[in-house]
Amino acid sequence: MLYRLPLIAFILALCIAPFMLHGYPMLMLNYVGLSVIVVLGLVLLTGVGGLTSFGQAAFVGMGAYAAAWLTTTQDWNPWLTLLAGLLLTTVAAVVLGWVTLRMSGHYLPLSTLAWGIAIYLMFGNSQTLGGQTGITGIPPLSLFGWQLTESWQFHILIWGVVLSIIWTVHNMLDSREGRAMRALKGGTLMAEAMGVNTTRFKIILFVLAAQYACVAGWIYAYMQRFVNPTPFSLGQGIEYLFMGVVGGIAELWGGVVGSFLYALPREWLHSHLPSLLGRSGSFEGIIFGVLMIIILQRAPEGLWPHLHRLWPRRVSAPDALSNAAAAPLDRRLRPARGELILQLNAVTKRFGGLVANNAISFEVRAGEVLALIGPNGAGKSTLFNCISAVSPPSSGSIRFLGKPVERCDSRKVARMGMSRTFQHVRLLPRMSVLDNVALGAHLRGRHSFVASAWRLDRAQEQRILATARDALERCGLCEKAHLPAGSLPLGQQRVVEIARALAADPSLLLLDEPAAGLRYLEKRELGILLGRLRKEGLAILLVEHDLDFVMELADRVVVMDFGEKIAEGLPQEIRRHPAVIEAYLGGVGDAA
Amino acid sequence: MTFDIALYLGQNGVTLAAIYALLAFALVLVFAVTRVIFIPQGEIMTFAALSLVAMRAGHPPLLAWLLVGLGVVAWLQDATVILRTGQSRRLLRAGIVYLAPPLFLLAVVYSQPLSSLAYPLQIAITLAMCAVFGPLLYRVVYAPAAQASVLTLLLLSVALHIALNSLGLLLFGPEGSQLPAFTDGSFQLGGMPVALQTLWIIGSSLALLAVLFLFFRFSLYGKALRATAVNRTGAQLMGISPAFAGGAAFLLAGVVGAWSGILIATTTVIDYEAGFVIGLKGFVAAIIGGLASYPGAAAGALLVGLTESFASFWASAYKDVIVFLLIIPVLLWRSMASGPHDEEES
Numbered sequence: 060m061l062y063r064l065p066l067i068a069f070i071l072a073l074c075i076a077p078f079m080l081h082g083y084p085m086l087m088l089n090y091v092g093l094s095v096i097v098v099l100g101l102v103l104l105t106g107v108g109g110l111t112s113f114g115q116a117a118f119v120g121m122g123a124y125a126a127a128w129l130t131t132t133q134d135w136n137p138w139l140t141l142l143a144g145l146l147l148t149t150v151a152a153v154v155l156g157w158v159t160l161r162m163s164g165h166y167l168p169l170s171t172l173a174w175g176i177a178i179y180l181m182f183g184n185s186q187t188l189g190g191q192t193g194i195t196g197i198p199p200l201s202l203f204g205w206q207l208t209e210s211w212q213f214h215i216l217i218w219g220v221v222l223s224i225i226w227t228v229h230n231m232l233d234s235r236e237g238r239a240m241r242a243l244k245g246g247t248l249m250a251e252a253m254g255v256n257t258t259r260f261k262i263i264l265f266v267l268a269a270q271y272a273c274v275a276g277w278i279y280a281y282m283q284r285f286v287n288p289t290p291f292s293l294g295q296g297i298e299y300l301f302m303g304v305v306g307g308i309a310e311l312w313g314g315v316v317g318s319f320l321y322a323l324p325r326e327w328l329h330s331h332l333p334s335l336l337g338r339s340g341s342f343e344g345i346i347f348g349v350l351m352i353i354i355l356q357r358a359p360e361g362l363w364p365h366l367h368r369l370w371p372r373r374v375s376a377p378d379a380l381s382n383a384a385a386a387p388l389d390r391r392l393r394p395a396r397g398e399l400i401l402q403l404n405a406v407t408k409r410f411g412g413l414v415a416n417n418a419i420s421f422e423v424r425a426g427e428v429l430a431l432i433g434p435n436g437a438g439k440s441t442l443f444n445c446i447s448a449v450s451p452p453s454s455g456s457i458r459f460l461g462k463p464v465e466r467c468d469s470r471k472v473a474r475m476g477m478s479r480t481f482q483h484v485r486l487l488p489r490m491s492v493l494d495n496v497a498l499g500a501h502l503r504g505r506h507s508f509v510a511s512a513w514r515l516d517r518a519q520e521q522r523i524l525a526t527a528r529d530a531l532e533r534c535g536l537c538e539k540a541h542l543p544a545g546s547l548p549l550g551q552q553r554v555v556e557i558a559r560a561l562a563a564d565p566s567l568l569l570l571d572e573p574a575a576g577l578r579y580l581e582k583r584e585l586g587i588l589l590g591r592l593r594k595e596g597l598a599i600l601l602v603e604h605d606l607d608f609v610m611e612l613a614d615r616v617v618v619m620d621f622g623e624k625i626a627e628g629l630p631q632e633i634r635r636h637p638a639v640i641e642a643y644l645g646g647v648g649d650a651a
Numbered sequence: 652m653t654f655d656i657a658l659y660l661g662q663n664g665v666t667l668a669a670i671y672a673l674l675a676f677a678l679v680l681v682f683a684v685t686r687v688i689f690i691p692q693g694e695i696m697t698f699a700a701l702s703l704v705a706m707r708a709g710h711p712p713l714l715a716w717l718l719v720g721l722g723v724v725a726w727l728q729d730a731t732v733i734l735r736t737g738q739s740r741r742l743l744r745a746g747i748v749y750l751a752p753p754l755f756l757l758a759v760v761y762s763q764p765l766s767s768l769a770y771p772l773q774i775a776i777t778l779a780m781c782a783v784f785g786p787l788l789y790r791v792v793y794a795p796a797a798q799a800s801v802l803t804l805l806l807l808s809v810a811l812h813i814a815l816n817s818l819g820l821l822l823f824g825p826e827g828s829q830l831p832a833f834t835d836g837s838f839q840l841g842g843m844p845v846a847l848q849t850l851w852i853i854g855s856s857l858a859l860l861a862v863l864f865l866f867f868r869f870s871l872y873g874k875a876l877r878a879t880a881v882n883r884t885g886a887q888l889m890g891i892s893p894a895f896a897g898g899a900a901f902l903l904a905g906v907v908g909a910w911s912g913i914l915i916a917t918t919t920v921i922d923y924e925a926g927f928v929i930g931l932k933g934f935v936a937a938i939i940g941g942l943a944s945y946p947g948a949a950a951g952a953l954l955v956g957l958t959e960s961f962a963s964f965w966a967s968a969y970k971d972v973i974v975f976l977l978i979i980p981v982l983l984w985r986s987m988a989s990g991p992h993d994e995e996e997s
Contacts, residue, residue, distance in 0.1 A: 105802075109802065110802075111802055111805070111806070113809065154979070155979070158979055158982045158983045158986060159982055159986070161986045162982070162985065162986050165688060165801050165802070165805060165942075166938070166982060168802070168805055169688065169934060169938060169978075170938075170978050170979065170982055172690075172931060172934075173931065173934075173935060173975040173976070173978045174975070174976075174978075174979075176928065176931065176971065176975050177971070177972045177975035177976045180969070180971050180972045180975075181969070181972050184968040184969060184972070294813075297809055297813065300806070300809070301810070304806060336821065338821065340817075340820045340821075340825060341817065341820075342817050342820065342821060343817070344813045344814060344816055344817030344818075345814050345817040345818050345821065347810075347813060347814075348810050348811060348812075348813035348814020348815070348816075348817065349810075349814050351806070351810035351813070351814075352792055352807060352810045352811060352814065355796060355799075355803055355806055355807050355810065356792075356795045356796050356807075359796075359799065359803055
């Protein structure tokens, strides 16, 4: 329980605050709370999703103006205006996200810059919204006939919202879809291969961040009882982001700490700097700008991780592992041994004039290991990309379990039962081994992030984790389950990738150079593992450089050179095949 | 709208476009070479314009002191590395590299009778200051984080923008100012009066773009920068230092930014925070070109300039809203045209 102590102290402090603080400090605490709500959204977007937005203040403004305008001119119920504001921000965020998130990561922040300015100018120029003076005379918020007008009432509301956001987001990230969100930082290629719709999750994160901002704006409007454009400027949007960066944008509590650390000195500087410099104006930007540059250069992870080291961490208990009673997820029907799994027919891939693969045909059957070998530049990786649906072939057909897949995307083939590893290990280094493997089972779960946020998914989550443990057990890595994946040696990381692929319950396992960079003993263990999986009836296609490894393990071997298939057969036949010997050692006639 | 008005708005739009094109060009260049999205370009514009205003009023521009300050910081940054490796002779060299140009400029602005210098000479001093300003900003702010993600570099840019913006208020005060035209007068073209200054703006912008085109096409340094833009690691293996390429890109961005700042200050009143919005319009233009294509950025600049000009006629209060929201249909079109792609393969 020791690790919970700071949290308990924090909540206690919040409970005592209304009795200790009055007037301005109380108000200040409320403003910090509103900032925290916005910054928590940015933690999701930036810390989890690796995206960012400078336009959060515009979403706060949309929430505030929706509340102000609808209650003063249309006589709406304040609680209905919250729904209207949320709807408005959601639509805006979906449109912005859908337009920008399909492209590189820097388009979203750039368009939120433009968005932030445009919305702010719109507030200031629209006569309907009161121009620069804004909207006054907003009626107070009431709940069951109880009017919210005092600071302490808003204190309860605001910090209640903050704590419930922290709780729900914490739950959400610790679930099937939460893992998918955390996988966004590991690159789209890996996440998509695990069946994660990366664009969808990026949009979800952006929409959530916009909605939190909208809620903050809505509360702000009823707390102030008037709104004007100033607090919703682009500058304010940038400040929210800075709060996150100061505190540590990768973690929820970093956002909380950052808001306090930023808001309090800012207030002081704003009132004292002009007299120090002997001029009027806001100069705190100089200090904050420079401070931010130093933090980004020296400690881009923010202050929270450093603070966090001061007290004991939660120790992930290995006993939680053993007493989990949940059964792994149901497996799909396994194809019978010897059944045709993958069939390539005259697959050709051209890059402009270069023919990387020329009319390649072969088959992989259940319960066999087929090795694809060839010298550098033979076109193995290109073919691997065609099969795993990363880039479609120029012509020819690929049939997986009898269905054509050459025009599918990698999510679709993952759903059909094809699972892969990567030549350059693509794990999420800071996530635990177990979570990394559980990501592989993404497509086998159903619950959405909304259910997870309120812990309605626990039964299924237990089964997913049981599946991941089962996969780890099959690979002999059970005792490493709770270590961060990045702490493992390369050989074990490759095995974790295989376990992740197994968690998807595949019919076909695609391995891209699994033995690369492994030591002799590690290779032998890998060989034993793959042999066991073959016995379970899995079809395995592996691309490999290491001839000894391949010859010992593979049932059949396909050899490629210069984009052509030059030989196919049993390992011992391949060893004696003249074309193979020539490709690897150079022809006798070439010797100069 | 009559034909005359349309013609006038068109001319105004093309003038604006000429300036945005320069900005967009510099932004694309800096992004390609260093992956930095250079938001503070706008501050370089205002600092240049307001320094020139100060010089014409006979005050030594405080920008010179800022340059000295940046030079000292850059030197200290290098000194920490140099002292750790114990090569004390390089300490002196770094000091000369970082401090000699700012100190020289400081001496110039404090020794010359600034207000009585010829206008072109005043402009030349301003451009020289910004030519030093750009690389120093790169060295002090971006170079220590050169390996960081595009996102971190973008955050650095925004932090730098905030710092420079407030610093601008401190150095130049809150008042707005305007610069006189390079040459007064106008002539008739198809029944429409055209100011000579308009010719200056469009002509110099085109000339500068042409010079830069020739530089990148034919000179060795230009080719080195292009190589770095295509493949940083590959260029490094060929002996092109990324720090050099970054500094060179920022030097060009400094000069181009300063020139556009001076041009725009001859057409409208500029205050310490005006540059940001103008710079962002350059960004909209660059984004239309996908942050990668120079002709695309030029076309984007034309679109932004004309949109702004015509929007100011129909809905003057909303002209900036319209220009900035232009980015949404443009990005939609781009994302439809290019389709999804993977940005991680770096």
